[in-house]
Amino acid sequence: MKAAIFKGKGRIEIEERPKPAIKEATDAVVRVVRSCVCGSDLWYYRGIAPHPVGPIGHEFIGVVEEVGARVASIKPGDFVITPFAFSDGTCPNCAHGFHTACLHGGFFGGGDDGMGCQAEYVRVPQADGTLATAPGSDFSDEVLASLLTLSDVMGTGYHAAVSAEVKEGDTVAVVGDGAVGLSGVLSAKLLGAKRIIALSRHADRQRLAREFGATDILEERGDAAIEAIKKLTGGIGVDAVLECVGTDEANQTAFAVARAGSVVGRVGVPHEVAIDAVGTFFRNVGMRGGPAPVRAYIDKLLPAVLDGRINPGKVFDFVTGLDGIAEAYAAMDERRAIKSLLKVSDLK
Amino acid sequence: MKAAIFKGKGRIEIEERPKPAIKEATDAVVRVVRSCVCGSDLWYYRGIAPHPVGPIGHEFIGVVEEVGARVASIKPGDFVITPFAFSDGTCPNCAHGFHTACLHGGFFGGGDDGMGCQAEYVRVPQADGTLATAPGSDFSDEVLASLLTLSDVMGTGYHAAVSAEVKEGDTVAVVGDGAVGLSGVLSAKLLGAKRIIALSRHADRQRLAREFGATDILEERGDAAIEAIKKLTGGIGVDAVLECVGTDEANQTAFAVARAGSVVGRVGVPHEVAIDAVGTFFRNVGMRGGPAPVRAYIDKLLPAVLDGRINPGKVFDFVTGLDGIAEAYAAMDERRAIKSLLKVSDLK
Numbered sequence: 160m161k162a163a164i165f166k167g168k169g170r171i172e173i174e175e176r177p178k179p180a181i182k183e184a185t186d187a188v189v190r191v192v193r194s195c196v197c198g199s200d201l202w203y204y205r206g207i208a209p210h211p212v213g214p215i216g217h218e219f220i221g222v223v224e225e226v227g228a229r230v231a232s233i234k235p236g237d238f239v240i241t242p243f244a245f246s247d248g249t250c251p252n253c254a255h256g257f258h259t260a261c262l263h264g265g266f267f268g269g270g271d272d273g274m275g276c277q278a279e280y281v282r283v284p285q286a287d288g289t290l291a292t293a294p295g296s297d298f299s300d301e302v303l304a305s306l307l308t309l310s311d312v313m314g315t316g317y318h319a320a321v322s323a324e325v326k327e328g329d330t331v332a333v334v335g336d337g338a339v340g341l342s343g344v345l346s347a348k349l350l351g352a353k354r355i356i357a358l359s360r361h362a363d364r365q366r367l368a369r370e371f372g373a374t375d376i377l378e379e380r381g382d383a384a385i386e387a388i389k390k391l392t393g394g395i396g397v398d399a400v401l402e403c404v405g406t407d408e409a410n411q412t413a414f415a416v417a418r419a420g421s422v423v424g425r426v427g428v429p430h431e432v433a434i435d436a437v438g439t440f441f442r443n444v445g446m447r448g449g450p451a452p453v454r455a456y457i458d459k460l461l462p463a464v465l466d467g468r469i470n471p472g473k474v475f476d477f478v479t480g481l482d483g484i485a486e487a488y489a490a491m492d493e494r495r496a497i498k499s500l501l502k503v504s505d506l507k
Numbered sequence: 508m509k510a511a512i513f514k515g516k517g518r519i520e521i522e523e524r525p526k527p528a529i530k531e532a533t534d535a536v537v538r539v540v541r542s543c544v545c546g547s548d549l550w551y552y553r554g555i556a557p558h559p560v561g562p563i564g565h566e567f568i569g570v571v572e573e574v575g576a577r578v579a580s581i582k583p584g585d586f587v588i589t590p591f592a593f594s595d596g597t598c599p600n601c602a603h604g605f606h607t608a609c610l611h612g613g614f615f616g617g618g619d620d621g622m623g624c625q626a627e628y629v630r631v632p633q634a635d636g637t638l639a640t641a642p643g644s645d646f647s648d649e650v651l652a653s654l655l656t657l658s659d660v661m662g663t664g665y666h667a668a669v670s671a672e673v674k675e676g677d678t679v680a681v682v683g684d685g686a687v688g689l690s691g692v693l694s695a696k697l698l699g700a701k702r703i704i705a706l707s708r709h710a711d712r713q714r715l716a717r718e719f720g721a722t723d724i725l726e727e728r729g730d731a732a733i734e735a736i737k738k739l740t741g742g743i744g745v746d747a748v749l750e751c752v753g754t755d756e757a758n759q760t761a762f763a764v765a766r767a768g769s770v771v772g773r774v775g776v777p778h779e780v781a782i783d784a785v786g787t788f789f790r791n792v793g794m795r796g797g798p799a800p801v802r803a804y805i806d807k808l809l810p811a812v813l814d815g816r817i818n819p820g821k822v823f824d825f826v827t828g829l830d831g832i833a834e835a836y837a838a839m840d841e842r843r844a845i846k847s848l849l850k851v852s853d854l855k
Contacts, residue, residue, distance in 0.1 A: 260767030419608030432784040436777040445795030449788045
């Protein structure tokens with residue numbers, strides 16, 4: 160099969176690799192219909208975070224080809240959404256809704272046993288717990304794109320909003336205008352936020368933020384952004400903050416604009432972030448979040464996609480095939496694209 | 508009037524001071540019936556945190572003597588519980604339940620205008636928002652002691668439990684066995700926790716922790732405590748953690764024993780605490796808390812005291828008059844007492 164292979168900083172190529180096979184009785188092998196490039200893949204591509212030379216990618220939807228002997232709820236032919244982390248769905252952490260901390264779980268994204276998802280086929284461990292089936296077999300490209308976001312980016316933005324405890328009528332700030340931040344805007348809207356302040360400097364992202372529900376766009380950063388948000392909120396700060404970047408500056412902005420008693424929902428992987436233990440304490444500002452248990456959210460978000468309430472697939476503004484992988488990365492790296500979608504095969 | 512005066516490290520004396528008068532039209536002057544010494548007062552007494560030479564103390568209940576021209580809901584003769592922070596009850600932060608961040612609020616505890624509460628009379632700013640009236644005029648010493656805890660310690664323990672999102676059936680760990688930690692145990696029980704693990708090394712506090720609802724007592728600290736709690740919870744960690752100390756060790760223990768997706772409720776003022784931004788992220792462990800908005804909790808806790816469901820006044824195991832102030836501090840400093848109560852005047 161064809162698979163994207165990370166070769167080192169700035170180099171992604173397609174190579175021929177063995178099609179993955181069932182390894183454990185709880186595995187499934189899935190033919191990839193759509194995959195995509197994640198903002199976190201760019202950390203590797205840019206040489207900022209390490210990644211082994213080899214397969215890459217952790218987001219996809221597809222059709223089940225084969226299942227192991229102990230797989231009960233998933234069968235060949237099922238159209239499935241695959242979270243970026245696999246999980247058994249039954250351990251205490253899964254039972255509490257935190258599938259990314261599954262005792263028998265782990266993450267897609269590479270290795271030599273079929274778990275790089277920018278490829279034609281993927282081996283899915285813990286298939287019963289991991290895979291979510293989508294009803295129907297005839298979806299438009301637009302709906303497929305939205306279903307693909309449930310694999311990571313939309314579930315991650317939703318996790319930011321849930322972690323920040325966004326509720327009906329809230330004023331919300333979203334720090335970060337990448338695909339996750341934009342999904343965060345959409346999630347805040349879905350949870351009933353009345354006013355959504357998005358921090359964005361890029362015209363294309365500002366446009367999509369507005370379409371997703373942002374009521375205010377701020378181009379400021381750092382102290383200027385803090386001042387602007389304080390001004391918009393009568394000096395009080397916002398009811399909920401979604402931190403969708405992970406840098407120290409983004410975190411400091413997020414904590415500073417949170418009103419007393421509110422929560423910063425973090426989904427940006429922290430890179431050298433210093434949390435002010437005292438300042439947050441005296442303002443009763445909380446923090447929650449982490450790797451999104453997107454599996455937990457599929458049951459909620461899938462109906463919203465299917466009935467057209469949300470269209471998160473709009474974050475994809477670059478579409479290519481698996482053979483276009485290098486350009487898919489380059490377009491995101493050069494900020495020509497918000498997020499790149501890979502059409503790997505047809506659904507039927 | 509008589510007032511306790513902080514004279515410097517290890518020195519508290521009673522002096523004669525002018526009885527406070529109405530200063531603002533929103534003030535009340537309250538005759539103190541019961542006051543007490545807080546664990547945080549010991550930071551000053553021990554010379555660890557600074558406090559100006561002068562009046563001290565921030566917890567009391569009493570009877571209203573006089574009110575300013577703009578006080579509407581409080582009248583002379585009312586028996587009142589006074590939170591350790593004053594607040595107008597109407598600003599956006601109060602409306603969100605965070606009275607300790609009131610835009611027109613502040614803290615009792617000293618100064619030259621009648622706001623030291625280890626005294627015969629106290630001036631209460633923002634009387635309408637600050638004071639909670641208690642129905643009735645005939646309370647036993649036991650009930651008065653419990654009502655006094657609503658001024659700070661019980662409300663603070665309850666804030667830890669609420670911040671940690673303790674719910675029915677939870678397994679909870681309480682770090683800290685001072686009066687706040689013990690109130691935290693009682694609060695966790697009140698919120699329906701099924702298993703409450705209290706970290707305590709003192710026999711008298713262990714006994715009270717059990718009486719308040721602790722199901723497990725651990726004498727371990729640091730890594731040994733973490734290991735013991737992990738063992739008790741099948742390696743998963745607890746559903747909620749109450750951090751009632753404020754040291755770095757206590758915080759590290761709290762965050763380490765929290766299960767994936769749970770929240771550490773902090774009420775110990777952080778002293779040189781380093782929060783691990785990355786470790787908490789990858790386990791989706793959150794934090795909330797800060798200075799307790801005890802005013803917000805009085806409406807809930809007062810009925811529980813009056814109908815005998817909770818008896819938080821048991822944290823007082825040393826009782827004296829205002830003249831015994833030096834001994835009240837010394838007993839707590841030397842850990843002969845969990846918390847010292849001051850009988851300042853009779854209710855009637």
